[in-house]
Amino acid sequence: MSSETHMTDSNDDYEPYYVPEQSAFPILASITLFCLIFGLATFFNQLKADEAGSGGYIAIVGFLGFVSVLFFWFRQAIMENRQGMNSLQLKRSYVWGMGWFIFSEVMFFFAFFGALFYVRNFAGPWLGGEGDKGQFMNLLWEGYKYTWPVLETPDQVVNGAKAVFVGAGAHNSMYPADAHNGLLGWLPMWNTIILLSSSVTVHFAHVGLKNDNRKQFKSWLLLTVLLAIVFLYLQYMEYHEAYVDLGLTLESGIYGTTFFMLTGFHGFHVFLGMTMLLIMLLRAQNGHFTHDDCFGFESASWYWHFVDVVWVCLFFFVYII
Amino acid sequence: MGDHGPAKGFGRWLFTTNHKDIGSMYLWFSFAMFLMGGVFALVIRAELFQPGLQLVEPEFFNQMTTMHGLVMVFGAVMPAFVGLANWLIPMMVGAPDMALPRMNNWSFWILPFAFALLTSTLFMEGGGPNFGWTFYAPLSTTYAPPSVTYFIFAVHIMGASSIMGSINIIATILNMRAPGMTLMKMPLFVWTWLITAYLLIAVMPVLAGCVTMMLMDIHFGTSFFSAAGGGDPVLFQHVFWFFGHPEVYIMILPAFGIVSAIIPTFARKPLFGYASMVYATASIAFLSFIVWAHHMFTVGMPIAGELFFMYATMLIAVPTGVKVFNWITTMFRGSMSFETPMLFSIAFVILFTIGGFSGLMLAIAPADFQYHDTYFVVAHFHYVLVPGAIFSIFAGVYYWLPKWCGNMYDERLGKAHFWLSFVGLNVTFFPMHFVGLAGMPRRIPDYALQFADFNQIASMGAFLFGFSQVFFLFIVIKTIRGGKQATDEVWENPEGLEWTIPSPAPYHTFTTPPAVK
Numbered sequence: 001m002s003s004e005t006h007m008t009d010s011n012d013d014y015e016p017y018y019v020p021e022q023s024a025f026p027i028l029a030s031i032t033l034f035c036l037i038f039g040l041a042t043f044f045n046q047l048k049a050d051e052a053g054s055g056g057y058i059a060i061v062g063f064l065g066f067v068s069v070l071f072f073w074f075r076q077a078i079m080e081n082r083q084g085m086n087s088l089q090l091k092r093s094y095v096w097g098m099g100w101f102i103f104s105e106v107m108f109f110f111a112f113f114g115a116l117f118y119v120r121n122f123a124g125p126w127l128g129g130e131g132d133k134g135q136f137m138n139l140l141w142e143g144y145k146y147t148w149p150v151l152e153t154p155d156q157v158v159n160g161a162k163a164v165f166v167g168a169g170a171h172n173s174m175y176p177a178d179a180h181n182g183l184l185g186w187l188p189m190w191n192t193i194i195l196l197s198s199s200v201t202v203h204f205a206h207v208g209l210k211n212d213n214r215k216q217f218k219s220w221l222l223l224t225v226l227l228a229i230v231f232l233y234l235q236y237m238e239y240h241e242a243y244v245d246l247g248l249t250l251e252s253g254i255y256g257t258t259f260f261m262l263t264g265f266h267g268f269h270v271f272l273g274m275t276m277l278l279i280m281l282l283r284a285q286n287g288h289f290t291h292d293d294c295f296g297f298e299s300a301s302w303y304w305h306f307v308d309v310v311w312v313c314l315f316f317f318v319y320i321i
Numbered sequence: 322m323g324d325h326g327p328a329k330g331f332g333r334w335l336f337t338t339n340h341k342d343i344g345s346m347y348l349w350f351s352f353a354m355f356l357m358g359g360v361f362a363l364v365i366r367a368e369l370f371q372p373g374l375q376l377v378e379p380e381f382f383n384q385m386t387t388m389h390g391l392v393m394v395f396g397a398v399m400p401a402f403v404g405l406a407n408w409l410i411p412m413m414v415g416a417p418d419m420a421l422p423r424m425n426n427w428s429f430w431i432l433p434f435a436f437a438l439l440t441s442t443l444f445m446e447g448g449g450p451n452f453g454w455t456f457y458a459p460l461s462t463t464y465a466p467p468s469v470t471y472f473i474f475a476v477h478i479m480g481a482s483s484i485m486g487s488i489n490i491i492a493t494i495l496n497m498r499a500p501g502m503t504l505m506k507m508p509l510f511v512w513t514w515l516i517t518a519y520l521l522i523a524v525m526p527v528l529a530g531c532v533t534m535m536l537m538d539i540h541f542g543t544s545f546f547s548a549a550g551g552g553d554p555v556l557f558q559h560v561f562w563f564f565g566h567p568e569v570y571i572m573i574l575p576a577f578g579i580v581s582a583i584i585p586t587f588a589r590k591p592l593f594g595y596a597s598m599v600y601a602t603a604s605i606a607f608l609s610f611i612v613w614a615h616h617m618f619t620v621g622m623p624i625a626g627e628l629f630f631m632y633a634t635m636l637i638a639v640p641t642g643v644k645v646f647n648w649i650t651t652m653f654r655g656s657m658s659f660e661t662p663m664l665f666s667i668a669f670v671i672l673f674t675i676g677g678f679s680g681l682m683l684a685i686a687p688a689d690f691q692y693h694d695t696y697f698v699v700a701h702f703h704y705v706l707v708p709g710a711i712f713s714i715f716a717g718v719y720y721w722l723p724k725w726c727g728n729m730y731d732e733r734l735g736k737a738h739f740w741l742s743f744v745g746l747n748v749t750f751f752p753m754h755f756v757g758l759a760g761m762p763r764r765i766p767d768y769a770l771q772f773a774d775f776n777q778i779a780s781m782g783a784f785l786f787g788f789s790q791v792f793f794l795f796i797v798i799k800t801i802r803g804g805k806q807a808t809d810e811v812w813e814n815p816e817g818l819e820w821t822i823p824s825p826a827p828y829h830t831f832t833t834p835p836a837v838k
Contacts, residue, residue, distance in 0.1 A: 111530025254551035
């Protein structure tokens with residue numbers, strides 16, 4: 001091992017590397033995460049068996065514990081950076097880490113988009129009697145005709161009033177043709193406009209930060225968070241309309257299933273992204289971030305752009321075609 | 322930060338940020354799971370020793386087949402490779418530690434909790450998961466025991482652990498290499514792990530999506546896998562195998578890297594075809610995404626699907642053949658010696674090739690209609706996993722253990738362990754080809770009388786193989802506690818930065834980067 005060679009280079013690869021001290025955060029995170037999922041699973045099982053029990057409380061304790069651990073863990077990581085302990089190399093590692101984390105999120109959505117694609121192009125038509133496969137599939141669900149959106153389930157066609165999966169019925173989908181107040185009253189369009197704008201506003205915030213214009217930075221960031229809140233509120237209204245007015249629910253067959261799972265997970269990610277941006281706003285308020293050291297904010301904004309792209313796919317595949 | 326050594330007491334292991342500590346924990350955890358999964362397997366083999374039902378109820382037998390698969394895949398093989406990655410990748414690329422040391426600790430410490438939860442389902446009302454490690458719907462949804470909910474969440478956090486571990490490995494490889502360590506100078510173990518980590522990040526979220534769909538179907542009335550609501554149970558198999566096929570390469574690519582390190586050392590020749598090894602690994606990874614439905618030939622796909630997946634699957638034989646060719650060519654006219662790691666590696670090349678060929682047989686869609694769900698399939702994937710993944714891990718442990726603990730293992734005992742394992746595994750799994758071709762179905766606790774002889778032989782082999790691993794434990798502990806002092810190089814002129822540091826490797830290595838020529 002010859003450690004003295006090249007030491008005069010200005011390359012930052014040669015910086016002393018910061019290996020963090022021992023840390024209690026990981027093990028605490030594991031314990032609280034275990035508590036959360038054990039409680040949640042117990043709670044779901046108790047719900048299904050219609051029993052009372054402590055599952056829900058265990059989950060809440062686990063959740064609060066987990067969130068606190070993450071809070072203090074991130075806090076420490078931020079403090080280390082502000083004390084100048086992070087080398088440029090470590091900062092690049094964070095960038096790689098966030099990038100690959102977002103890729104993993106992309107693949108999570110990919111599974112659900114894949115399910116939608118498979119049902120609409122293969123499973124659905126076969127169930128409705130199309131092609132060689134359809135000939136015998138339709139023996140099981142005789143008389144079922146496939147259309148998308150599935151507003152009357154095979155279950156209803158065969159079992160009538162005894163059906164478990166009850167579709168929303170004709171003209172009760174989220175498609176523009178079924179929109180009640182014309183295209184301008186069509187929520188998804190507004191949500192698309194809002195989310196796309198918010199990607200632009202977060203970019204303006206970034207430009208402001210890069211130009212050391214903190215007022216521009218903070219106000220555009222605040223606007224982004226507000227747009228996120230409006231988006232979530234509109235989605236809440238949409239869900240309310242679906243459940244109350246249209247009778248379109250998670251239980252109403254594969255259309256409701258894919259609709260709510262895709263938009264629901266997206267909405268959850270919007271919530272996460274909004275929380276990240278909100279934390280960045282609070283940090284900005286406390287004087288964090290400079291034009292050359294703003295990984296926290298940048299990673300939150302990358303996440304935000306990712307959420308935006310997922311929405312564009314959703315808008316196209318779930319609402320339009 | 323400095324040269325502080327390990328902390329005192331048990332806190333060292335709970336709070337550590339050191340890649341060597343974490344690597345050791347991964348390896349010990351993996352070995353514990355290997356023994357537990359092995360006990361499950363021996364329950365299966367004991368029941369199958371004779372036709373008829375002797376030892377366990379069919380319901381419990383199903384739980385054993387399920388848990389054996391889950392524990393071996395997610396608890397034994399994957400963590401063992403992550404443990405090796407933790408120990409070796411920083412030393413191989415000349416980095417002081419993993420890129421994100423605290424997250425590294427978290428990736429590990431999720432696992433004991435996940436497996437405690439998974440194993441505890443065996444004691445729950447209604448029993449543990451009984452639907453096979455592939456947990457096909459509706460067995461795992463409509464007809465599942467209540468413990469399936471715990472299983473789902475256990476899989477979720479195992480996936481989180483794998484994703485974080487992989488992000489760490491990729492960041493380490495791409496960002497922490499010593500100056501001069503260009504990508505095409507990296508040891509193949511590093512290359513294969515880079516590609517494996519990419520596969521993991523790509524498919525573990527799909528598995529998470531898959532179990533999430535199950536959770537929703539079970540508890541919240543969705544109809545992903547229910548035709549009554551317009552969904553399709555076959556959808557489950559597509560989503561699962563989109564994860565599952567890359568997953569089987571996740572369990573073999575790092576093994577390729579290990580034998581690619583060992584064979585050149587004991588053949589005393591540089592590896593033949595380094596660049597083609599890298600490209601072959603990348604091709605295998607790419608192909609792994611477009612072959613998943615060859616697990617589902619009998620499910621009733623359109624003929625175009627059958628043909629596409631059949632040809633795409635056969636294509637994998639090309640890059641795999643490149644690899645086998647390179648290993649053999651490396652040995653060709655080499656100055657060979659047969660220390661334990663080399664024995665395991667040569668057995669790897671031969672037996673993995675057998676497993677690969679039975680895979681080619683299974684890839685032929687019309688023939689697969691006959692083989693599907695028989696013991697032939699069991700024979701095939703055990704031939705790629707046991708002398709494939711597991712033997713490579715043994716080989717790696719014997720090869721690098723002197724570097725880790727500073728002592729040489731006892732060569733006679735190591736060779737004894739090799740021959741016991743080699744005989745045991747072939748006696749166990751080779752007869753399964755025959756009973757499978759003759760039509761014995763897998764995952765069934767009873768069988769027709771004509772299969773009795775081969776099953777008895779297989780069961781005896783299984784117990785031989787199983788107890789040989791206790792012997793392995795003894796050898797490893799003996800080596801850690803003492804033995805001949807290992808030199809820094811350990812072997813004769815081995816390739817790689819890890820042999821330039823003292824044995825045992827100091828707690829912190831490469832705090833300043835080494836020079837790479």
